[in-house]
Amino acid sequence: MKIAILNCLKANDVCTGGSCLRAFNARAKHFERYRDEKDLELVALARCNGCEAGIDKGFEEKLQYIVDAGAEVCHVGVCTVKRETGKECPVITEALARLEAQGVKVVRGTH
Template sequence: MKNGAGIIEDIKPPTKIAVIRCDIVSEACPGVGCFMAFNKRSMHFKEYDENAEMVAFFTCGGCSGRRVYRLLKSLKKRGVDVIHLSSCMQMENYPKCPHIDEIKKTVEDAGIRLIEGTHH
C-alpha cells in the first residue's frame, strides 16, 4: 500500500486473538479483567501492537472442555493466530480446572499458538 508520499509500505495484518475461559467461573465473572488487560495491552497481552484484535471470547463448554475442539475448527477457518487460556482457568482462588491439560493439547494439536494467562 502507498502512503501519502507515494512510498510503498508493508502492512502487517492484525493478530487475531481468542480467549478460552472457564464455564463455571463465567457465572460470576463478566470477563472485565481479560478485556481491560487486552485493551491496555498489559499482562499477557503486552506483546501485541495496536492492530491486534480480540475476535473471540468463549467458555470451554463446561467440564470436560467439550466446546473447545468444535470452536477451534471454526476459529482456524477465520484465521485466529493465538489462543489465550484465561487466568481463571489457572489461578488458585478459582476451582482448579481438571481438564486444562487436555484443553491445552487440543489447542496445540490444532496448530494454534497457545498462551497461558490473560490478566494475572
Template structure:
C-alpha cells in the same frame, strides 16, 4: 495485526464479567504486553463446555467450537487465569479439560 482468541473456564461464568481479560487486552497489559505497539484484533472470547457438575450436556459441542476457532486462524489463543484451580492441599493446577482443549 495479530488475531487473538481468549479461552475461559465455564465455571467462572457465575462470577466473571470478562472485564479483567478485556481490560488487559485493551490496555495491552499482563499477557498482552508482549505485543507492544502491534495492533490486535479480538476474534473470539469463548468458554469450555465445563467439567464436573458444571457442564453442558452436549460435550461433543466442544469439537464444533474448536473447528470454528481453527477456521478463524488466530495468531494466538490466550487462556484466562480462571482456568487455574486450587486443590485441597493448596496447590494451583490448570483445569484438565482446558489442558485437553489446548
C-alpha cells in the same frame, strides 16, 4: 494479529470477561507482549462447556471456530480447578493440546 481468549465456565459465575477485555484493549498484563503490534484483533472470547461436558461436540466446534477464525494465539484464563488445587484441569489441558496441534500458539494467562 488475531487473538482468541478461552476461559473456564465455572469462573463464569463471577466473570463478565471485562477484565480480560480491559487487559486486551490496554495491551496490559499477559497482552503486553503485543504492545508494538499495530493490528491486534480479538476474534473469539469463548468458554469451555463445563467439567461434566468435557470436550463435547459443542466445545469441539468452539475450538474449531478459534482455528478457522485464524487466531494465531489463544490466551487462557486460570481455570477454577487450578485456582483451587494448583493443577490445571484435564479438560482445558486437552483443549489446549488440540489447538496447538492445529497451529494455534497457547498462552496461559490473560489478566
